[in-house]
Amino acid sequence: MLTYIVRRLLRLIPTLVVISIMTFIIIQLPPGDFFDSLQAQLAESESRADQQAFDALRRQYHLDEPLWKQYLFWIGGCVQGDFGYSFEWRRPVADLIGERLGLTFVMSLGSLVFMWVVAIPIGIYSARNRLSWSDYSLTFVAFIGLCIPNFVIALIAMYASVFWFGGSAGGLFSQEYKYAAWSLPKVWDLLGHLWVPVVVIGAAGTATMMRLMRTSMLDVLDRAYITTARAKGLAERWVIYKYAVRVAINPMISIMGMQIPQLVSGSIIVAIVLGLPTTGPLFYRALETQDMYLAGTFLMLLAILLLLGNLLADILLALVDPRIRLE
């Protein structure tokens, strides 16, 4: 098992190199650089933009060098934990992303828990009552959940929380806690706000998982060993939870590794609409202002997260399913 993991990790290295190059090319695609857009902004506000000062800045950040050299500067720094400098925020990229990463993960984990707690029981229920009215209506609700764009769900949720429940519009903290140090009341305040994004981000995933669990469960319920268990006179509850769910849940566990990175990138749009202090809006803003190191680092981080998620999925599947043994 260990050798398998190590081998998989080693195989990731060439993939990572190609991904970093592609990321760099993508963030360099827009014509001009950050200082061009800054210069344009300054020119619009009619303040004098000093060409020489900009050239000096470009030299300072190696923006006047050829592309491959810029890439080497960047990737050389990345290996040492220096992901470059955000021009707009005038701070190192690592700090910026670092301080928002925690909340991003809390939110994604929250959505993950929400998805599991809601989707698995409903999936089981739906499969046990297959083709009943409750099954049909749950399927229909799941379909609807899949079909509403998540930014619209976010808008509606925000609307509901503000105008029906008297909550605050977007954000993760009330005004008084926004810049306060971490304390118990602040955590409590966070939890009060967190449920809106958690539910919105988890909505589509919950619908998908519900369907998956239902299909998987239906598949298992038709097996001979379930009939045998019933014929032996086992309690129905025992048959379902000990015999059927134990096997039917395997595909869910195997996709869990993929769900975290999917939730992190899926939450971007919702976070922008809700104005959350997570990484998504930071990335969006960086794309707009061509703050290339910030945007590039985030894109690369997500790609790495996705690769690790893939690996985790394979490992989890091997752990949970005794029939799948490696080598």
Place this chain on the structure above:
Amino acid sequence: MSEINDARSTAGQWQLAWIKFRQNRVALVSGVILALMYLMTVFSGFLAPYGPDHRFARRAYVPPQGLHLFASDGLHLPFAYGLSQRVDDTGRTLFDHDPNIRHTLQLFARGDTHSFLGFETDLHVFGIEPTAEDGLFLLGTDRQGRDLLSRILYGARISLTIGLIGVTISVILGAVLGVTSGYFGGWVDELVQRTVEMLRAFPQIPLWMALSAAIPPDVDQITSYFMITLILSLLGWTSLARIVRGKVLSLRSEEFVMAAQLMGASHKRVIFRHLIPGVLGEIIVVATIAVPTMILAESALSFLNLGIRPPMTSWGVLLQEGRNLTTLYFHQWLLLPALFIVITVLSFNFLGDAFRDAADPYTE
């Protein structure tokens, strides 16, 4: 009953699929809805009472107007009341029915000119007599006093076609690369598989956002439309290529393929005559399910101002109007374009599910 059995025992693969598909009422309804929707994009100029940029200067944020049949003096042809404007004590402009002004609904009304297949015409399926101020706003108006229904109808052109064209590109790419890599194997297979793996290592939404942000703002509308379509299909073909490759790999070792090869059939003949028909079912299913994903992606990108940009209209662009919560509170109808997205995506999903069931010969 025996009639059906007779038909089934002699039916070909596609006839069997059609028999099974026909029994799925929901899918049939979805198919009809989608057909109507796409027909609507062709005739949106006729169906929309106004042009997409027709501004009614003094009619901003008019709520959806109803059509009436009865008035104080009895039954009428369908008509809409004229509007009178007043400002309430918070400074907001409100509109009331003006019972003295009635605009009768006209069929085949004259209005804004639009072009249809190269012809200029001012004919519309319905509308009211053009007046200086009033219009017929069945779904309300936006901030600039533009009729939302008309804009939704014009927006459908982009929202609905982007998914279809994007999927066509992914299907062509995915099918060609999937078949070649499955059929020939070797270094071609290796190359295609590594490329697929690499592209799939990128998270979809952030990659779409980064690439759309890279579209230069000064390109013309058609170019930016096609660039967005290309970006959306860039990742779409990879899953199709995988599925097609897997299927081709298993078909390749079947006797009928070997027989064809032994009889001296060319690669071209084996691929087009024997392999493609074998994977066509899978391709159709995956393509149908991919369309709604692209429609949702386009709406999200446009909503964030990264996709279709004004003056072009798509459903995502229209939803931008409702982005501000206070605006939305007073003008809830601005979310109506979302309803059209939901109906379209729902129909495609039902259709895709039905195709999957129909294409699988082992389900009953």
